[in-house]
Amino acid sequence: MKTRELVIQASTSLRSNLLRSWLTTMGVAVGVFSIIAVMTALQAIDQSVATGLSSLGANTFEIQKYPATFFGGHGRNRFINRPDITYDEGLTFKRLMQGKAKNIGLKISQSGNQAIYENRSTNPDVTLFGADENFAVANGFDIDTGRNLIENDILYSRNVIIIGHEIRNTLFPNGENPVGKSIRMNGEVYRIIGVFIKKGAAFGQSQDNLAAIPITRYIDHIDLKRSISITVEATSPKEYQATIDQSTGSMRVARGLAIREDNDFEFRTNESLVESFRDFQKTISIGAFIISFMALITAGVGIMNIMLVSVTERTREIGIRKSIGAPATSILRQFLLEALFLSLTGGLIGIILGIGAGNLVAMAFNLPPLIPWLWIVISIAVCSAIGVSFGIFPAYKAAGLNPVEALRSR
Template structure:
């Protein structure tokens, strides 16, 4: 029998039991969907992490109260919550002790979900209000596009000057309108726009341009009296990075009054620590996805074997007739193997398509271009082929070795 005829017979046999075939296909699709969806989403997040790390320069690190991510029990989370805030006076002492040991040291303190108003225009309540010093722009990689940066006098006298992000400027002011020296209102406070930051783009799916920067002293006096300061330290070069980091840890321990036996009660956030945190999350999610996929595909493989055994039983007379008129064993073997392979590959293709689409929904949230996980799709198709052949081999062998006389009797 020609291979094309074997394919036609296999498709006809599967089509004769559409519901049973569809349920078997969906079992394979679920397993492939889980792994493709997760891996596509992780690839999207991974690219977002790489983009987001540009917010910390190669020679920059941050000192803050909380780690970048917190895993573990409630006791461990309480450990961070119960830490003393890094206060503004402490930050000033830290800067004094680090004189000559770092290129720039900037302070910042932020609050989320603010609404900005100008004239009759109002933003969504998603504006970030940041209190910072004159070094915020340099230490956090925010160049000024128009106007001026905050000055030491703005910080000393807690002026109402504000430098706004490009997205906030585009929302509040019409095209061609110059925002400089105009007053905007946020949370009952009025700020005069002194400058506009250059566009920075999104990181981790969040805009980095929908915010306004005001003097940290005004923030503490008029917005929020308490809060933990984030300190951004920039080393003068990559060669001095490690030395600057060591000096910063020592200086912060002295500033916080820690003894030699007490552990650090603050966190150092570096590009490496962010990558390590993401890798921990990635490994945990990947492991879970592999376990789910393995169980789903194993169940689907058993389903394929079951449907093929049932098919052999139902088609005993058909097999007997074919063998009685000279059909070779390998022809029958190939047909039943092909039916199992078609079921498995059909499920794999459906799962891969659905998983890729779902993963790209995550990529869309991170403002990333569409992702096509060719490697994982190829691996999934290879695994589906192995499942189809592996679990279809016994039913196919059983069909090929039926005694034609007994098969014609329907036994």
């Protein structure tokens, strides 16, 4: 029998028990779905991390109260109970590091703000920064229109503001120049002095839905008790680690730590972010592999059971075919094809659903759709192996039936 005829006959046999075939494929679909969805989502997060690291800068690191990431555990209270990094400590740090770094910027932030201009307003999701004159340069923000904050803005706590590109588009949609206009935020009126150039998203968050005011005004009028962050840009890649070491000593002095006291601050570096993400990625991947393995093994057993039932139900058919000269290899290939169809159909369903679910995460991180080609190929190969491995025994059983005994079956 030709391969084409085998394929047609195998598909016809599966369609004759459509409900049973679909229920069997769902087990394979669940296993493939879990691994494809997770891997697609992790690739999206990986791209977001890469974008975030490029926005942070190759020679840049941050000093802050909390580590880059931490997930509960016994050490949580140790971080929460640390004293905040104050503005005065930040100024002391800048003085001690003078001439040892290219740029040092101080910042403090709060999310959930709304900007209002005349009858137009943004969503209440604007991130408001209190910043010094080095904030923009140290954090990779360039000015598109207007000017940056200057030392006198900080010194005299002026009510001036720089807005992000997204806020500009919302409040001034007709191309109107926002510089010199006044907007309201948190009950305060600010005069726009500049607009940041468009940056896009990093770590799933828009870098254009933000505004910056002088850090002194932020502390005086918005939040005195919030910890600040310090962004440090080393003079060159070669000086990066040396700058971190110098920053450690300067920060300890600024915080008034004794020699035997541990650091009560953290460094947010590219390496720390990557390490945190890799740990997270490893944990999620292991969980997905366990779920997928269990689902696929269960599905494989289901395929074997279905094929054994199919052999029993079609014993007389097999006997007729063998009595008119059908070779055992033809019977073997037909049943293997049926098992392979069941497995691959479930795999394709799982791939389609998994890509869709994983790309929902990509959308949440403002990333373009992703297709994990490597994992698609791996999934198809695994599904093929599952179909053949668990279909081989029923296929051999069918091929080995005695035609005389098979014809007696009813």
